[in-house]
Amino acid sequence: MSTSSADTGVDRGTSRPGSAPVKGAAPGRGTASAKRRSHPFARFVLVRLGVGVLLCLGITILAFGLTHAVPGDPVAANLGQRALNDPAAVAAFKAKNGLDDSLPSQYWTYLTNLLHGDMGTSQQTHRPVWDDLGDKIPASLELALAAIVLALVIGVGLGIVAAVTRGRWPDRIIRVVSLAGVSVPVFWLAQVAFYVFSFKLGWIQAGGRLSPGAIPPDDITGLYTVDSLLTGEWGTFGEAFSRMVLPACVLAAFNIGVLTRFTRAAVLEALGNDYVRAARAKGLPESTVIRRHALRPALTSILTVAGLTFGGMLAGTVLVENVLSWPGLGQYAYKSALNLDLPSIMGVCLFVAVVYVVINLLVDLLYGVIDPRIRLS
Amino acid sequence: MNATPDASLVLRDLTVSYHSPGRPAVRAVAGVDLRVEPGQVVGLVGESGCGKSTLGKAAVGLLKPASGSVEFAGAPVTPLGLKPRPPAQRGLQMVFQDPYASLNPRRKIGEQISDAVVLSGGTRADGRALARELLDRVGLSAEFAERFPHEFSGGQRQRIAIARVLAADPSCIVADEPIAALDASAQASIANLLLDLARERGVGLLFISHDLSIVRQIADTVAVMYLGTVVESGPTDQVWDDPRHPYSRALISAVPRADGNGELPQDLPGDVPDPAFPPSGCRFHPRCPIAVDACADAEPEPTEFLPGRRAACSVLAPALLKIG
């Protein structure tokens, strides 16, 4: 030990002008700043919205670049065998669809039109893409919503059961079932389900959202089940509902598997928290402990997965809608891709991006609702 | 092996800020002067969140100071970028608080210890030999070199971490609460190990802790930190026996003693304020038992009232000087 008295090892701390005039009295600092603190969340949402818009813009560039760079010729796709060899017809087609311009100028035209709500005209349906999407989106949305609700109810339920019985037989069975759910090829499942329930047993009518010729309910939301309920058309509701059962179940299978697995993991993680032990130590019934104390924190990760699976459901709808002839976006996207119908492909991509952004935003907002830490800081 | 005499660590008016988006910058260290000589043990104590770790990291170059300077062995310590640390600075090392996080869980401990050798141009074989030697030095079996960290207890891991630091042949070690996560008995043995290093090898030791009693036991000098600033410093026994700053006093009288007397420690109401919104004037004034109105206005200058003893309190300053 060699400390000389002259050299204490600690030097003078120099002072500098106080940086923040805010008086940080320790206790109760939440009250005064609670209002100011809600702003960051609103700003966060706004920022996310802005980022979302940029993302959509990026998507249009990406989609545009990809679809226009590929060597396929939309002229061949959209003119018949006869007209193809008619130079006049080809020229007319190109001029009409602006295929002669340079790529950037085509993109610019697309973008300016887009800002005016014009997504171009589909080359296969000869209708404005906007109208096409307007027709197809509700059908797919209805299906996807039904599937996600189904998946949430079953998936979260099974997940909780598995978490609570972890290591015991219900958990093991649920584990295998959920793994099977994420492993089953959806197109095959659709076929098998169709074969069994429609073909062999004749229980379920498939194909279309309503029976042929039936008049859909008034267009309020575009979702037949909801609209028919709103207008009180019970018969139509029954029909729309029964026709949705099979495709929705098939579409939900994968997501049930995913949600079960994540719910289980999230609930298990939550159950391992000290505050759950603390809740038990309060003498609360186990059901309350799980519902109020374990499920709530698990909900954030369940929501994330639900949001992502919902956004990712399009892949499923392409397959399911094609097998079970559901007149939705999936079929439309498939046809558009096959026909290199560029405006339609762009439209679908843009829509998917918007859904992605909206879902993410929604999930973020819901985080705020669920978790006060996010809402308040 | 012995550190060069000038291998001291000098912090001058060090300020470190954290910037996170959407929040005001947090000045976690707000102007600190500190000096660690070779062979000297300097204790740094303070409540949680007062900026001890921040200071420690800035001292070794893991954080970039907002202002002020850090010097080691006469040369400025450069903040770490993507490039390897200059060899001259490798004599300045750090021991971390959490023995579970400070070892790579997926690499054998022998390998981790020998890194220092390899990185300074030695061969793997040299490194391995040194690792065995150092494991022995910190009181572990040389065979352990082939094992992974998860096979060890907290105390043993902390020894391994120290062995790794020793492999760089340091002349100054910053130890950030190296014993906080350990049992009393393990705490004692790690504290002893570090103390031995300082004594035997002449290594300077900046010993960061929130546990006053252990600092009291091993440090030569102590600095008491409050909300980013050093409020009092001086030789350990003097500060302990005769704390002047009201905060040091509160801190010391809050330590319960295991003497069986049943005395309740004194409490200090309130908490350390959020460093993002520090109180104006003397940072301690909202909790200070002797504060006067003026304390809210001016930040007190540290006064050296006895040789090697300083305190920063404007209320006491005149009295202190008189005593001194």
Add this chain to the structure above:
Amino acid sequence: MNDTISARAGGPLLDIRDLVVELPGPDGTPLRALDGVNLTVERGEIVGLAGESGSGKTMTALALLGLLPQGGTARGEMRVEGRDVLSMTPRQVRDLRGNKVAMVFQDPMTSLHPMLSVGKQLTEHLRHHKKLGKKAANARAAELLATVRIPDPEQALKRYPHQFSGGMRQRIAIAVALACDPDLLLADEPTTALDVTVQAGILRLLDRLRRENGLSVLIITHDLGVMSALADRVSVMYAGRIAETGPRAEVLRTPRHPYTRGLLDALPHPGAGTTALLPIPGSPPKLGLAPSGCAFHPRCPFAVDACAGDRPELLPLTEAHATACPVDPLADRTSPETETTEAGAR
């Protein structure tokens, strides 16, 4: 003090006899975490339970509340006011929890639910156990917050844990525990995660509650300083057994078990100057791997051959003081073991 209190009540408030707790090991075989623990807490008394990490302090408290980790089993006797908890139905145990026996956990940062308001956490069990209405429960909750010295209790009810500092949170956690007027508070390292200044406040709060409300507390800690400040009686645990138990002053001043003594020696001593600390060599045995005989003997400087043989029983030295060491270690305070680098060398 003890005498008067125990005389007033019919028997001890808490009486644990021969508690054995087994936990499933990684491969499912049961391992003994507690191996015959005896412990009593009288009314209005604060009992300290000390010991190194992993010695089974927390398990003792959890066993009492029936909250052992999944697969854990408890045997023996645990009487609260004379009723054996182990023979109660799960429902009866739940009625006990948070009601008659409440618990405060170590880390106030994690033991409060981050997503529920303080008010909700204070009242949910109050309403469950005491069948109070919302209004009454809230009033009581505000009262509780005032008791634990939270400023502006009415407002605090609406806030969330993250809006409070660590010390405040621990006060809130204590308020939560006190909500149903429990007779016994199990405090599992309630101050370990806190700064000394804040710790002092919490210790004072507990002391006040004992004095004012006659609350009994079982305080679990590895900090002998805390023990010395607060506890009336102290039990020291090692490897799932009680090594020594007795009045605070006797145990801390004249420890009769080498382990207690080792713990004390490892602490820095005011007035001892900058001398080396004296760690206990080695580390405590892992779960299920306790050595035969006296579990401490491999680390014990006083060990004799016999120590590895039979398991030493807890033998009374005086009326209140007992130790599980047959070797009398009442030698001088400097132990023969002074090497500091012993730990882990074996």
Add this chain to the structure above:
Amino acid sequence: MNATRIFLGDRLGAGRGNRSDPGRTGAPDAADERAARRRRRRANKSPWRSPLAVTGLVIIGVFLVAAVFASVISPEDPLAQKWPKYQAPSAEHWFGTDQLGRDILSRVIHGTRVSLPLALLLVVLAMVIGTVLGAVAGYFGGWIDMVVMRCADLVLAFPAIILAMAVVAALGPNLTNAVLAVVVVSWPTYARVVRGLVLSLRQSDFVQADRLLGASGWRVLAVDLRPNLAGPVAVLAALDLGNAVLLLSGLSFLGLGAQPPAAEWGAMVNAGSANFDAWWVAVFPGAAILLSVLAFNFLGDTLRDALDPRTARAIRG
């Protein structure tokens, strides 16, 4: 499908941040050394001994053998159109015959040679690209991070299947094009996970300690972080393998992947949709997809248990 992978990654990342309790992990004291090791061995092995893992391994083994020895094992030439079409399963044709009178069993066996290697290729490509980009983005941060992660965002918001469909429609349907198209959209999962891991590990004490010893940024990535990334990435890849099989067979099902006369399971399922009365045409190849994906998922799950002690503990209680 993408969605799951992302989230899965996040969870893997989160798992690493978890700190174990001081004092819970034991020391290898001489006395308990042997018992501890024995138990460790048993504990380490157990995930691989679970029925799930064994089933997965057996199925994968069978498929691998089938792939390697396809021509030896399969009873017939998968392309031979020698038999009457649409024959129901019989002793002669266990799985029946298809619309061109080919033996479905032989085609299912030969299908292993199409789906599995390409799924593997897809996953490996995505994994390598994603891991490298993610590690670089996470470690070096700044604008590199910005660019990489914005690209990842963009690609994640882009509907993979549409991209694949459009690319394949334009470049011609074959599985290699499909693989390339899907790689373009599947690397971000890995990039995100790896970036998250690197971000959390980069600040970890052991990395800082290594930096203090003089390690450069690259060395930290290569030496310190690589082994820590390997586990989570392996789990991710194992679980992704199943998704890849699903996606590729889905594209084939839509007619955008494997083409006649190749024996590809998805395309075979599609052939079955032309004639539901001949259920066997679709059912057996579909079952092969299900089984192989299931097996990959079993293995992925097991791998995660084995690598993440926390989950393993939770599962075993």
Add this chain to the structure above:
Amino acid sequence: GGAKKSSDGAGGSGGGNDTLVVDTSFSLKTADPSRTFEPTGIFVTRAAYDTLLTFANGDVTKPVPQLAASYEVSPDGKTFTFPLRPEAKFNDGTPVTAKDVVFSFNRVKNLKGNPSFLLDGVTVSAKDEHTVVLTTEKPDASLPFRIPTPALGIVNSTAVTAHGGSDAAGADQSDKAEQYLNTDSQGSGPYKITKYDVSTEVVLTRNDNYWGAKPKYGKVVIRNVPASTQQLNILSGESQLSLDMSADQAAKVKGQAQVLQKPTPTTAFLFSNDNPAVSKITSNKDFQEAVRYGVDYPSLLDVAGEGSAQAAGIVPGFFTGALDASAAIKRDIPRAKAALARAGLNNPTVDLYYASDVTINGINFGDLAARIQANLKDVGITVALKPAPTQTALDSYRNGTEALGLWWWQADYPDASDYLAFAPGELVGKRAGWNEGANPAVTALAEQARTATDEAARVDAFRKLQEAMQQTSPFVPLLQTAQVIAANNSVKNVYYNPIWYVDVDKLG
């Protein structure tokens, strides 16, 4: 059963109902007749737009009057006069006049859409308000066979003009009436289009102003349904008519529903590119012969299913001028091998291009290609399959760069002259690399067939042409597909029409 209540009370099934449900796999792009060229579109516009002439009861060998009361051909075969029926009315009640016909035909020409070729070289004029005159540049015996094509349906010129329609030159740019016509048909046919969705459903409602016999069904729902579901729906009674089942499926339905299996005017053919620049191998005449005799035609019929027939020549069997079935090529492996040997080719490898995403009358071209691959393997030719979605495949097909191509040709109108496109230098000929001057003899025969006006001369010319092509062309006609039409037993009067499937209005 599919009896379901729907809002208007018209259920899907059961006899005596007013609604007819037709299931088909949609191939539909527009309901504007002047642009229509796809099977489903033709089916739909046929019901909504009457034409000057038509084919009755599925007999396409004889055009019969519809909007025209009769027609008259000038002796030089270049002028066609059509007096219009005075009673004919559009669905809004206004009469059909010569002005409407002129407008409709000119619009088809000037829209330059797929069907505009139908009026190549044709000039239309109104002689008076009720007489239309068409003149052609060359004698054209096939014109009366083209007139019934639904693309030449007569639109209400007033209404269409009012909604942006144009028949002037430049209509391809200026005409804006398509949208309007998609939702609101303006024809004089028995039905009106009341709902139109290109990918799901088209609904036809009885035109109460129809000038002819009232159709039985008040409402016709045409749904886009995959073939597999069509089978199910027919069996369950949810639909009454199915247009796309395969022969294999038809076999399962027989007995429970009426099944019609008729040859169509769609010929599937294979070609070996005649252009040496594309392939040295396929342009070799001996190689072409090897292919011709190497294909096992009956085995292809097995893939195609019942009802399909080997195509002896390129012209479908039921058209005048078709070759006799007995003249068809038969597989001759030794001859094929010999030809290959002559060509000096030892186990050549060639690429076969085809559209992977089409199913024509239940025949999957991928399956067909796989079968051909197997066939040619027997004679020592290795075929590599090069599938692509139709749009991409069409690209290479149109550019004539395919070595081997497997394609189909569907008659645009029921006359052999439509098949002259296969001649050297013509539309399809060029795609097979059979360019102008490649075979002057065949070109001469084709010209003869084109200009012959006398029935017997035409038949003879077409036969000669096809016989010549059998020996020297790069084309190998494979088969004529079969149309399966399945109908619920309650539906009467089902006739197959090779151009528009069925006359919906005639169903009873």
